[in-house]
Amino acid sequence: MDFVRFIIRRILFGIVVLWLVTLGTFFLFFVIPSDPAVTLAGKGGTPQRVAQIKQRLGLDQPVIVQYWHYLDRLLHGDLGTSFFTGASVNSTIKADLPPTLSLIIGGAVLWLIGGIGVGVLSATRARSLLDRSATLFVLIGISMPTFVVGLVLLFVVYFQLAKHGIQNFAPMYVPFTQSPAQWFEHMILPWITLALVSAATYSRLTRGSLLDALGEDYIRTARAKGLTERRVIYRHGLRAALTPVVTQLGVDVGTLIGGAVVTESVFDLGGVGQALLRAFDFGDVYVILGIVIVTAMAVVVANIVVDIAYSVLDPRVRLT
Amino acid sequence: MSLTEVQFTGATVDQAPSRAIQGRSPWQLAWRRLRSDRVAVASAIIIVLLCLVALAAPLIASLIGHPPAIQYPYGTTDQGLPKPPGGQFLLGTDNLGRDLLVRIVYGARVSLLVGLSSTFIATVLGVAVGLVAGYYGGVIDGVLARGMDVVLAFPYLVLALALVTVLGPSLWMVIAVIAFFSWAALARIVRGQTLSLKEKEYIEAARAIGASPLRIMVIDILPNVIAPVLVVATLLVPTAIVFESTLSYLGLGIQEPTASWGNILAGSQQFLPGAWWFLIFPAVALLITTLAFNLLGDGVRDAIDPGTERIFAARRRRRGIAVEQTQASAEAQQAGTAGGV
Secondary structure (H helix, E strand, O other): OHHHHHHHHHHHHHHHHHHHHHHHHHHHHHOOOOOOHHHHHHHOOOHHHHHHHHHHHHHOOOHHHHHHHHHHHHOOOOOEEOOOOOEEEEHHHHHHHHHHHHHHHHHHHHHHHHHHHHHHHHHOOOOOHHHHHHHHHHHHHOOOHHHHHHHHHHHHHHHHHHOOOOOOOHHHHHHOOOOOHHHHHHHHHHHHHHHHHHHHHHHHHHHHHHHHHHHHHHHHHHHHHHOHHHHHHHHHHHHHHHHHHHHHHHHHHHHHHHHOHHHHOOOOOHHHHHHHHHHHHOOHHHHHHHHHHHHHHHHHHHHHHHHHHHHHHHHOOOOO | OOOHHHHHHHHHHHHOOEEEEEEEEHHHHHHHHHHHOHHHHHHHHHHHHHHHHHHOHHHHHHHHHOEEEEEEHHOOOOOEEEEOOEEEEEOOOOOOOOOOOHHHHHHHHHHHHHHHHHHHHHHHHHHHHHHHHHOOOOHHHHHHHHHHHHHHOOOOOHHHHHHHHHOOOOHHHHHHHHHHHHHHHHHHHHHHHHHHHHOHHHHHHHHOOOOOOOHHHHHHHHHHHHHHHHHHHHHHHHHHHHHHHEEEEEEOOOOOOOOOOOHHHHHHHHOOOOHHHHHHHHHHHHHHHHHEEEEEEEEHHHOOOOOOOOOOOOOOOOOOOHHHHHHHHHHHHHHHHHOOO
């Protein structure tokens, strides 16, 4: 019963956040200085032409009315129509999702393997040389902006290979359905970029919480009853230590739906983030709103999933 | 430490050393720990040097004789490409024939200004909101705490981009946006601490003698929450610097011709195969700066709260503190090797 009430409360809070995001973004963009109708009418656009376009797009109505219509459509799952391409925002986002999702999923797999692996190694061998160098690596990872890692990787791998006539790993996106091998080849550098930047946080989290967990009484109990060390560390220690990792994963994956824009730009993958940047350039309000809402929704859903995953991973956690 | 020495040598009062035993406040102790942390001291020195370089940027530019925004016709090769380091241009030039060294030096101004001032604003805002929410509780706390949750639940990069697009990219806009997305984490910490502190007897005493809420918050509670705030604030600076360079890289931060490490790096991408200096030098400058702040932040945390995990733990282990933990991890290590992890 508690569980159900908890989930309901979280969903309600998520809806409030989403509503605030639509409200904020909508009104933010309707005080935008560049009027889309003026842009659409072109340089030689007469005032009549501008007024005509305004009427067609519904821009002549009061902002509050436009917002109401927008919310109404949104509740029916319709994100609106792009001012500029005339395409529906739903289909635009759907078309841009594959590169972004490829990037996030592959990246997440890599950074989880790397981050948790390094974290466990440096926790079980705390203060060893390996731990120290892992710590330094973590600090460098945290200190480097994503785009710098990406650019350096491009420079070190792609351009040096290209010098020797090997034209692999070019920064572009090939759909999985077209050629899985090429998809993999072109995704590998973006994945490594994303993983290098994120793995740092994960190994730090894993190391810290695994050290904490290994100091707990139940670990002593587990050792006392003669379990192998491997079983103690992985089944008993790591399981409890993974809770903060899961939180971070949820938050990261949610945020990256729109937030992978940097990696997408460096490797020219296309994707939701780059679509967002383009929409900013044109002041394409409904595309911007659509992407912001989808991202916010991903964050909200990820947060709820994380809270549920807590109680599964760590039996001591009670949802209240 | 001198106290234990006296006790263990069994000295009587009249044999006590002529130098009086000094009482040290926690802050003095923290300061001593920080000073003996070589990594933190080195980072602090690097940060001071960076600040000096940033302040002296016009001086450096005039010494070299290349103002930051001048595009030298001889600054590019015959094909119009950036020139490699050497000769007139110590670190080479960018694609417009401008002196890269001078632009990197000017970029330091932007990074440090954005990093420090957005952190300052976020800290003041976060502490104020956290104190008020924690102290008053009730409806005020409910509203403010929800506000923090909302800000923390925002997809911040996307919204930061949206804000900057609408309100126009400028230095102050970038600072404001970064501050807006940073205060909530601080506020949450301060609120938590305030919630527990306000139940203490000394606060009750202060209230009993008629101290105003403002006085209690500022004089009685604030000094007791300042330590974690200091730690988080130090670590916010590099985050803010990274954030700024990312915004500038995407073209939504500091605009040309003003130099920032982010927009220099953005410019370098097109000239990558050839012009390595265009990428490497600003990237190294950025890495040194954020690394120094991160290492200093870790040092400050260890100095203020010696119980936390230390990054370079050699010194503390030698002193025999945290023996228990070392033992525990030694056991784990031993067993870990046996288990073939």
